[in-house]
Amino acid sequence: MAKSKTPSYVLTLRLKTEIYQEHKLSKRFELARSIYNACLGELYKRYAALKQSKRYKIVCKMEKGKERNKLFSILNKEFGLVEYSLHEFVKPMQHQLKKNIDAFTSQKVATRAFKAFETLMFKRGKKVHFKKYGEMYSVEGKSNSTGIRYKNGNVLWNGLVLRTIVKKNDVYSYIALKDKIKFVRIKREWIMNKFVYYAQLVLEGTPPKKYNSEGIKDGGSARKRVGIDIGTSTVAVCSETNVILTELAPNVAQLDKNIRNIQRSLDRSKRATNPLKYKEDGTINKSNKDKWIYSKRYMKNKAQLKELQRLNRVKRKQDHEILSNTILSLGDIIFVETMSFKGLQRKVKETAVNDKGKFKKKKRFGRTIANRAPSMLLEILERKLKYIDKSLNKVNTALVKASQYNHLTNSYEKKRLNDRWNDFGFCKIQRDLYSAFLLMNCKDNLNEIDRDMCNQNFEQFRSVHNLEIERLKLKEKNPVSMGV
Incomplete structure (x- = not known):
């Protein structure tokens, strides 16, 4: 068909x-x-x-x-x-x-x-x-x-x-x-x-437009530019009138601890009821062909785990849908960097040793990406933009280098991952929000930043940036990656 x-x-x-x-x-x-x-x-x-x-x-x-x-x-x-x-x-x-x-x-x-x-x-x-x-x-x-x-x-x-x-x-x-x-x-x-x-x-066709309590259609702000700097657990959004720095799928973290505890309980139970199925080093003995034995408590906990994972999935999608609607209310010309989240999930292949002679961890961002699903947010935005015959503007990451560019000096400066602020002398700007600002002012060829547009919009960005940072400081807890 x-x-x-x-x-x-x-x-x-x-x-x-x-x-x-x-x-x-x-x-x-x-x-x-x-x-x-x-x-x-x-x-x-x-x-x-x-x-x-x-x-x-x-x-x-x-x-x-x-x-x-x-x-x-x-x-x-x-x-x-x-x-x-x-x-x-x-x-x-x-x-x-x-x-x-x-x-x-x-x-x-x-x-x-x-x-x-x-x-x-x-x-x-x-x-x-x-x-x-x-x-x-x-x-x-x-x-x-x-x-x-x-x-x-x-x-x-x-x-x-x-x-x-x-x-x-x-x-x-x-x-x-x-x-x-x-x-x-x-x-x-x-x-x-x-x-x-x-x-x-x-x-x-396309989904019907929803109406708010005042009888006005809820919809995006047409023909306005938006830049999105998306990470593994946070996202920075910059528009012509507002900025947002928020955690991705914040409701998922509330269940993550319970899920980990149940998974540990299941592993202990399985090892206790199947001692011959494991080797002395703790790995599974593949030569043992006996059937796995599970206790009643194991099956009860497994059902509970399944329910928590379902709730996690529902909350994650709901959070992304709400955030995508917020982003589209700021504008419908959206610029994002091309990123390989699958690459960030993979473990490091080479074994490396640190200064103290200990092996470095090979883990990267697998669990974080699985929990926060940053690519799902982009997929939802892409789907909703298609309803109005538009799509995401995917900026060439290698050429633009938004995390390194400084529009005031027109130069590139490499930064360490833990450097979360850009110090311009007369002001400090949060790194992710500044990257989103630069992406918003990207040229139509998607290969370079429009410096003139940056200079024109910087003062407005600076004022809304300071308001967003003050809002975040009032919160009890923020992710470490925000640097707030």
Whole structure:
């Protein structure tokens, strides 16, 4: 099925399910998981056969280019490593499961398996994992005409009629439901030791504008420039009229300590009930093939951990959505630096020794980035900008060097990571906020800072900067990286 070129957005509605409906849905999700794993297993077989062929080895040795890509495409079709070939593979399975899984849903499951396997084919990943029991969290159809579909407030799927819950004062949902529905997805989440089911309606168009208490549309400040200096745990925002220096996803930190304590408890319990599964040095003994034994307390704590991680995920997304709306209210011409957060997550490969002769830690920012998810904030901003036919302006980090540039002297000065302030003699400016200010005044070529624009806006920036620093000083606690 060709990818739709029209804009889309998602409306999520809670499903009111009876116990018998939940049992049926649980069964269908597991059948969908079986189809997914079968597709993945078949793709592994076909890929292994492809890699053993002589023609594939010859093509691999060719120079990269259009000719090489064309030959790879021919080989993929020949060995069945294409999406529509997998749709043919699932047909016999779907016929046996037609009372529960319709044709369109089975094809979308196959497409999902193929998209996951593409990461391995195109060397963007090392392995594609099979889904374990209970790990299938969503199924979807292809259109709103057959299979999983929405009609008159209900989601219909092979005899199941699932009522959606829309509150009377939910104006946003009522306006959104007037748009054309492209397809419907049924999603489930593990909440308080049970699965809760939702309908995600993928609608054509852009989300309705929300209204505030005064009846005015909430929206961004059009045609104003904004610079964003995003870090691993904090973000600095500078606009023509205001600045913000804040922690990324602050509500996540409130649960982080509880999660760590439960994880330690789980590890102790597992080691106590499975002493033969570990070596003397504490690592897992892979030669021991006995089944793992888990205590009742372990299973209870594991369920609690799962709930805390879900809450963390919800709070993180909610914090990012609120912050993105705040940023868009300042302006819609947004400048950010290109950053590789995956690179910051990786451990250092080389082993180094410090002055005292001790080994330096190889850890970098893996846990912080996983908790704060800075790239998620940029993705949300990118999505919301698309609704108004705009996108993020990604500045060339290597050429601009916002953290080193001084617009007053027009020079570059390297700074240590723990230097959090720029001393200009007559004033001190917080480093991250100054970087955001420079990014806001970047030229349209995204390769250099507009010095004249910096000089023109500096006094206004300086006044709002001082107000923001005073606000932060009144807070009980700020991240060390802010330097406040």
